[in-house]
Amino acid sequence: MEILTGNELMSGATVYLDRDGHWVEGLQQARVFLKEEAEARDAAIAATKKTMRINSLEIETVTLRDGVIHPDRIRERIRAEGPTAPRFDRQHLDKDGHVSI
Amino acid sequence: MYRYDEFDAAFVRERTAQFRDQVNRRLSGEINEDQFRPLRLMNGLYLQLHAYMFRIAIPYGTLRSKQLRKLAYLARTYDRGYGHFTTRTNIQFNWPKLRDIPDMMEHLNEVEMHAIQTSGNCIRNISTDQFAGAAADEIIDPRPVAEILRQWSSLHPEFSYLPRKFKIAMIGAPSDRAAIKFHDIGLKAVTNDAGEIGWEVWVGGGLGRTPMIAKLIRGYVAHTDLLAYCEAIVRVYNRYGRRDNKFKARIKILVHEAGIDKIREEVEAEFAQTKGGVLTLPQAELDRITTYFAAPDFERVNATQIDVLREKELDPAYGDWLERNLHSHRQPGYVSVTISLKPVGGAPGDATDEQMEAIANLAENYSFDELRVTHEQNLVLPHVRVSDLREVYDTLVENGLATGNAGLITDMIACPGLDFCSLANARSIPLAQEISRKFQDPQRQRDIGDLKIKISGCINACGHHHVGHIGILGVEKKGTELYQISVGGDGTEKAAIGDILGHGFVADDVPDAIERLVETYIARRESADEPFIAAYRRLGDAPFKEALYGAQ
Numbered sequence: 001m002e003i004l005t006g007n008e009l010m011s012g013a014t015v016y017l018d019r020d021g022h023w024v025e026g027l028q029q030a031r032v033f034l035k036e037e038a039e040a041r042d043a044a045i046a047a048t049k050k051t052m053r054i055n056s057l058e059i060e061t062v063t064l065r066d067g068v069i070h071p072d073r074i075r076e077r078i079r080a081e082g083p084t085a086p087r088f089d090r091q092h093l094d095k096d097g098h099v100s101i
Numbered sequence: 102m103y104r105y106d107e108f109d110a111a112f113v114r115e116r117t118a119q120f121r122d123q124v125n126r127r128l129s130g131e132i133n134e135d136q137f138r139p140l141r142l143m144n145g146l147y148l149q150l151h152a153y154m155f156r157i158a159i160p161y162g163t164l165r166s167k168q169l170r171k172l173a174y175l176a177r178t179y180d181r182g183y184g185h186f187t188t189r190t191n192i193q194f195n196w197p198k199l200r201d202i203p204d205m206m207e208h209l210n211e212v213e214m215h216a217i218q219t220s221g222n223c224i225r226n227i228s229t230d231q232f233a234g235a236a237a238d239e240i241i242d243p244r245p246v247a248e249i250l251r252q253w254s255s256l257h258p259e260f261s262y263l264p265r266k267f268k269i270a271m272i273g274a275p276s277d278r279a280a281i282k283f284h285d286i287g288l289k290a291v292t293n294d295a296g297e298i299g300w301e302v303w304v305g306g307g308l309g310r311t312p313m314i315a316k317l318i319r320g321y322v323a324h325t326d327l328l329a330y331c332e333a334i335v336r337v338y339n340r341y342g343r344r345d346n347k348f349k350a351r352i353k354i355l356v357h358e359a360g361i362d363k364i365r366e367e368v369e370a371e372f373a374q375t376k377g378g379v380l381t382l383p384q385a386e387l388d389r390i391t392t393y394f395a396a397p398d399f400e401r402v403n404a405t406q407i408d409v410l411r412e413k414e415l416d417p418a419y420g421d422w423l424e425r426n427l428h429s430h431r432q433p434g435y436v437s438v439t440i441s442l443k444p445v446g447g448a449p450g451d452a453t454d455e456q457m458e459a460i461a462n463l464a465e466n467y468s469f470d471e472l473r474v475t476h477e478q479n480l481v482l483p484h485v486r487v488s489d490l491r492e493v494y495d496t497l498v499e500n501g502l503a504t505g506n507a508g509l510i511t512d513m514i515a516c517p518g519l520d521f522c523s524l525a526n527a528r529s530i531p532l533a534q535e536i537s538r539k540f541q542d543p544q545r546q547r548d549i550g551d552l553k554i555k556i557s558g559c560i561n562a563c564g565h566h567h568v569g570h571i572g573i574l575g576v577e578k579k580g581t582e583l584y585q586i587s588v589g590g591d592g593t594e595k596a597a598i599g600d601i602l603g604h605g606f607v608a609d610d611v612p613d614a615i616e617r618l619v620e621t622y623i624a625r626r627e628s629a630d631e632p633f634i635a636a637y638r639r640l641g642d643a644p645f646k647e648a649l650y651g652a653q
């Protein structure tokens with residue numbers, strides 16, 4: 001299973017593509033693409049690239065446990081939550097930082 | 102300190118205006134990220150895991166109070182109230198927003214600072230001894246020559262797209278406090294047979310994936326010829342350095358593959374062409390630049406013996422600080438003070454805006470307005486009167502900056518690692534915090550004595566783990582962080598690369614593993630005067646391996 005993630009242009013904040021085509025802050029809102037949804041995933045990537053507003057666009061593999069998304073890589077878990085030490089809140093989107101496809 | 106002339110000032114202003122326009126074009130969609138990325142990197146702006154990271158140059162680690170105050174202002178206004186001092190003596194902000202960067206640059210320009218060449222395949226910030234111009238053992242203050250090299254290497258048209266980044270370090274004293282043998286070019290001040298001071302030139306050192314100790318390429322280069330000689334080296338590198346493989350592109354690989362004799366031959370041939378030409382450094386120009394670094398107006402006071410033992414009786418914390426955080430000054434009655442950015446449980450190299458303000462005030466009031474950043478991620482007040490030490494210390498205490506641990510086990514280098522860095526495999530900072538908590542007892546730290554632990558979150562080695570007496574390298578294995586421990590590295594004139602002792606440890610087990618190494622050292626040292634690194638050299642790695650992995 002996969003999700004799409006990237007960093008929003010203005011703030012650099014970590015964002016995820018949700019089910020409605022919005023790029024949002026919450027990992028748990030991310031749209032999970034199944035193996036057979038590769039076409040939809042690639043279409044979403046292409047549409048995102050057109051916005052020119054999401055950088056470092058990546059496909060991340062995740063596992064769903066009890067409906068909760070767990071990124072497989074520790075890097076992604078840290079990206080989702082913010083630095084662990086010193087503990088800082090993650091970067092948030094500015095008012096004009098909302099991107100949709 | 103060097104002051105910008107009108108050309109410097111106009112140049113950085115123009116660069117900022119240019120970058121403002123580039124940001125606007127990126128925000129309006131006129132240029133895309135592929136077009137914008139090289140432009141932002143040329144101006145020190147990276148995109149990391151959580152946000153942008155803005156890296157600002159601190160040439161040869163020297164700052165004025167006004168400049169540190171400006172950094173505090175930037176931290177407070179555009180970031181989250183702190184900055185991170187790096188092993189290249191720069192500062193990084195971890196949370197700026199893209200549209201604020203041109204304003205931040207404008208603020209920097211006001212105090213003669215910028216972020217140019219803090220990224221990219223060009224000649225990066227030149228680093229040097231944090232005690233330059235102050236150290237008792239110094240032959241020459243390296244900063245005027247560092248400034249000349251900075252000017253030569255800034256926007257050098259031929260060297261803006263080298264095969265890879267290029268780092269120069271220099272030291273004006275016999276003790277190497279700048280790790281020159283781990284740089285692309287290392288320069289060490291020496292005296293020739295005629296009694297003239299010039300430079301011993303080392304080339305091809307570096308850390309990273311393939312750590313190498315630099316090789317001596319020339320025993321003596323006069324000031325007059327230094328630019329021409331460096332130009333010859335970089336030109337040979339630019340011509341022959343590998344561009345086909347990023348991991349083999351540094352000059353260290355070229356020197357290793359071609360051999361130092363061949364490289365020397367090439368450099369000498371090139372030098373024969375450039376020597377005596379436009380790059381000859383006139384004495385008058387060297388003298389002009391040197392005036393910027395003239396010794397401050399020291400008060401004539403008698404040499405003052407500091408009675409550390411007595412002070413320890415009266416106030417142990419102050420006594421410890423005096424014992425560890427002072428460095429001998431060439432001017433009687435003065436010392437250099439290391440301000441540790443390694444409090445127990447802290448993130449190495451981080452300072453809050455308030456701490457930066459407090460340190461700037463101290464520099465202004467007690468150190469002739471001067472400050473230094475060390476490659477070990479501390480700050481230094483270079484010229485403090487011995488009679489002012491107590492007041493300086495008390496202010497440091499008020500600001501949480503009085504940790505008396507310079508050179509001790511808790512004075513660790515740690516790179517940002519996986520908490521911030523997009524290239525990381527594992528976290529560095531939490532490990533440093535755990536180790537410092539484990540060894541927080543000041544008495545125990547002093548019993549252990551000089552011991553440098555250096556931690557990197559990936560093989561790029563920004564945390565200099567290869568040259569840690571104990572080095573820790575984070576790797577990723579099957580989705581978890583694992584840490585390889587090496588022992589015996591040394592970044593000084595006795596340059597050595599640490600030996601990896603065996604398989605890696607999970608994070609939770611690292612502090613105990615470090616403790617076992619330390620206990621082995623204490624049990625086997627000849628006396629408390631034999632430091633860890635000397636004991637390791639005498640004993641070899643067998644007892645340390647056994648400490649970590651049991652009898653083989």
Ligand code: SF4
Nearest residue numbers: 516522525558559563
């Ligand atoms: S060593 Fe690796 S993890 Fe650490 S700062 Fe450098 S690139 Fe990032």
